Amino acid sequence: MVMRVGVVGCGNISKIYLSMANRFRDIKVVAISDLRPEVAAAQAERFDLRAMPVHELIDSQDIDIVLNLTIPSAHADVSIAALTAGKHVYSEKPLAASLVDGRRIAEAAKQTGLRVGVAPDTFLGAGAQTALRLIEDGAIGTPIIGSAAIMSRGMEHWHPNPEFFFKPGGGPVLDMGPYYVTTLVAMLGPVHKVSAVGQIGLAERTVTAEGSPVFGSTIKVEVLTSVQAILTFKSGAQVTLQCSWDVWKHGLLPIEVHGKAGSIRVPDPNTFGGVVFLSAAGAEWEPVETSELVFGAPNWPLDAPARVNYRGLGLAEMANAILHNRPHRANAALGLHTLAVLEGILQSATEERPVIIQESCERPALLRQSEALELLVSAASIA
Incomplete structure (x- = not known):
């Protein structure tokens, strides 16, 4: 049996989802919709799908899962409508634009008995899984302290329609933070408490993305664009997280974790692969290659693979879990906890006080190579 998927939202991220979908055994994208019918029609023609109005797709009887690729402010309405219509949901990150809406989604899933999955799924790739x-094998002993850094100049220099990144529901914490916090939670378990400071680096941003339909326009910034946070995990580990769209250049690594027996460097959690570096008790850094593993080989862009990008892996793993009646890994509890941590960071920075995280979750189970391989149509699909 294959789970039939309907896509809501034809934004920038939809291309990679649609391009990767046919590599996964348990899903088949059959329909697509967008508030801009002409955009949905173009994507439908390109990928041989049915273009439908949003409400018709959600109510369609031949769709099992709604893939929600709308902007964050629309995540809750679309996801809850899909659940109410009897569909499982897999959503782009964050789960919702606010914790209140995230809780609404989780409650709707509980009431309907349906699954909710949420990006990021990069933590299921070979880099983070390694x-x-x-x-888990004790290579660094008990984790004690760590650091994570999200640093760039912002989104207006490359994204064709970047305004929503600088409005409520956007900003580096909510946009990029899910990749880092999800990976950290997968490694260290749930977060107990956060403390943070933040600021708006630039009051206005000018769109300079080449080819943008709004090139040269000005965006009023309404969210914090530079934030520094300390995450205290229930395990006792502490991690410093820096998130900024006000940085020209830096030399900080994506994630480092230091334990009682050693240290580990984790690849960029916004990708699925990368080299892991391990230092045992102060020894030289030893590289651990992941490019030969499932979901570790460069595969994007399709015509000249240079990056490791298997977006849709979390959706495929959820579909497989539904078919085999087991828990899925990129689940609503993980997404809600991640959202609670991110919102807690912003609340702490705004109110200048520590915030206790009320929502918790379990660490997702390790995705072993044999399990990863089972998600694919064939072994040839990994590259």
């Missing part, structure tokens, strides 16, 4: 396996 780091997780090493930590």
Whole structure:
């Protein structure tokens, strides 16, 4: 049996989802919709899908899962409508634009008995999974302290329609933070408390993305664009997280974790692969290659693979879990906890006080190579 998927939202991220979908055994994208019918029609023609109005797609009887690729402010309405219509949901990150809406989604899933999955799914890739396996195997001992850094100049220089990144529901914490916090939670378990400071680096942003229909326009910034946070995990580990769209250049690594027996460097959690570096008790850094593993080989862009990008892996893993009646890994509890941490960071920075995280979750189970391989149509699909 294959789970039939209907896509809501034809934004920038939809291309990679649609391009990767046919590599996964348990899903088949059959329909697509967008508030801009002409955009949905173009994507439908390109990928041989049915273009439908949003409400018709959600109510369609031949769709099992709604893939929600709308902007964050629309996540809750679309996801809840899909659940109410009897569909499982897999949503782009964050789960919702606010914790209140995230709780509404989780409650709707509970009431309907349906599944909700949420990006990011990069933590299921070979890079993060290798780091997780090493930590589980005791390679660094009990984790004590760590650091994570999200640094760039912002989104207006490359994204064709970047305004929503600088409005409520956007900003580096909510946009990029899910990749880092999800990976950290997968490694270290749930977060107990956060403390943060933040600021708006530039009051206005000018769109300079080449080819943008709004090139040269000005965006009023309404969210914090530079934030520094300390995450205290229930395990006792502490991690410093820096998120900024006000940085020209830096030399900080994506994630480092230091334990009682060693240290580990984790690849960029916004990708699925990368090299893990391990230092045992102060020894030289030893590289651990992941490019030969499932979901570790460069595969994007399709015509000249240079990056590791298997977006849709979390959706495929959820579909497989539904078919085999087991829990899925990129689940609503993980997404809600991640959202609670991110919102807690912003609340702490705004109110200048520590915030206790009320929502918790379980660490997702390690995705072993044999399990990863089962998600694919064939072994040839990994590259």
